[in-house]
């Protein structure tokens with residue numbers, strides 16, 4: 001099977017984290033999101049251990065909140081010793097409500113408002129990852145008002161194309177994120193910051209993209225950041241203590257995707273950084289990374305109930321389910337590929353090719369096309385694998401569909417960590 005937390009029981013049912021998915025669908029109803037908590041914790045430990053071992057003490061991963069954000073994930077992250085990055089006041093609020101220590105939180109985003117900045121400083125945010133001068137000025141003036149010295153990193157755009165989908169590539173010069181090294185604007189910005197008394201510059205950040213299976217783009221980014229740090233050090237006497245290489249390691253969604261060993265990739269980046277530091281004659285900085293997808297994606301699964309199965313003579317077959325783009329907009333947004341199977345016939349041959357359609361009044365509401373699948377009937381349970389990242393966090397209530405619950409499985413025990421939305425929830429804001 002695609003991932004080690006998947007198996008088929010003697011009853012022919014799909015098992016996830018050693019639990020029968022068909023019985024979970026019966027117990028909780030569908031659509032249903034499942035999370036393998038043991039696997040999330042194990043993946044966090046892989047990052048923490050590998051980063052400390054290869055980059056040295058003090059180097060650590062930040063959970064990228066945008067991949068999956070609910071109170072309980074912050075309890076897990078805090079338990080395991082992860083830091084976190086947040087990109088909005090809503091994520092900050094959720095982390096805080098989940099008991100996450102704010103000193104280990106980093107505030108991202110290309111357009112933090114004055115209200116956001118005040119809220120974050122009042123909440124005791126550990127670090128801002130500063131995108132631009134306008135927000136820097138506000139951070140500085142509000143820090144002065146509060147009598148604190150706010151720690152910051154500065155987001156740079158290293159000018160790298162990580163060879164992935166354009167919409168999820170963010171490290172190039174022509175981007176809404178960060179300040180470009182190539183144009184000289186980054187140096188100008190750092191010189192400006194170094195004259196400020198209200199903030200403490202700790203180092204630099206970059207993020208090259210997402211769904212990356214090689215260490216090369218990270219090595220290239222590290223080179224550029226280290227060279228920049230050496231140049232600024234020589235000219236202005238400031239050497240970065242911290243370099244944050246962002247997130248982006250990939251996860252296999254289908255059998256076509258490559259497999260990846262995260263520790264091996266981290267070791268490759270680390271050995272590259274060690275060489276660069278020798279060559280440039282600068283110390284190895286503390287390295288941060290911001291994994292999102294590679295922490296939670298393959299720990300998630302979505303279960304739906306099959307409704308209409310429609311074969312249009314001479315055309316395609318459509319398998320319709322009781323969810324769709326509101327709970328998983330990724331196919332509609334990026335044509336993202338997934339693996340599908342009928343959970344109650346998991347051993348049967350995939351003898352049909354179908355388009356998997358959601359229930360919204362929207363032709364683009366699809367989860368996949370040309371999908372090999374066991375011939376389904378109304379009432380069967382359809383499993384979509386690897387939905388832990390950027391599904392729930394991107395979910396909407398389009399067509400007034402309630403968002404599904406999230407059920408976490410730990411040591412073979414299942415429990416609700418986010419309850420199902422009710423119709424009352426849907427109308428709660430209407431006055």
Ligand SMILES: *Cc1c(COP(=O)(O)O)cnc(C)c1O
Nearest residue numbers: 064207210247248290291292293
């Ligand atoms: C999206 C994002 C991440 C997480 O990316 P993954 O591909 O999920 O690992 C980390 N850092 C920043 C700045 C991001 O925008």
